[in-house]
Amino acid sequence: MLNSLSFNTGGDMLNAFKQFGFRQSVAVAIAAVGVACSAPSFAQGAAKAAAKGAGAAAPTEIVGNAQAGAKKNSACIGCHGIPEYRTAFPVTYRVPKIAGQSEKYLESALKAYRSGERPHPSMKGIATTLTDQDIADLSAFYAGKN
């Protein structure tokens, strides 16, 4: 049953090759792979390719990837990921809730800490270690989180 099914599929593929010729079939296969790619990683790949080609990417070419942001937030959860948003060290103080805020707002806040426009010392220290891509990824991640 299963064998005949896969055989039929194989036969269809073979017919497709015969009908459309090899080149068109390859083009169809490539298109199918493109569609199968998840949109964010596809967009990020395109942004990376653009960055490579241009040497330095313009800010508008950077696309935030929430999945990548989830892997970069280990430096943030110590302060922003705790209940009640209070840090415990060195003294207890409140930290703003960043999850669920708008992506653009988070991005501009982080860039303001990085440039010194916002003066908070610990956030500035952290933000200066972030690239534009890190900021975009982290903003996408926190914007999509509750």
Ligand code: HEC
């Ligand atoms: C040492 C604790 C600490 C760490 C670690 C930390 N933050 Fe913060 N963060 C703060 C505090 C405190 C503020 C509020 C600063 C102020 O008053 O401007 C803040 C503010 C922010 C804001 C602005 C929020 C708003 O409502 O305007 C953003 C965005 C932010 N942090 C993102 C991050 C990200 C992303 C990371 C990880 C890369 C991170 N923070 C790591 C303590 C921390």
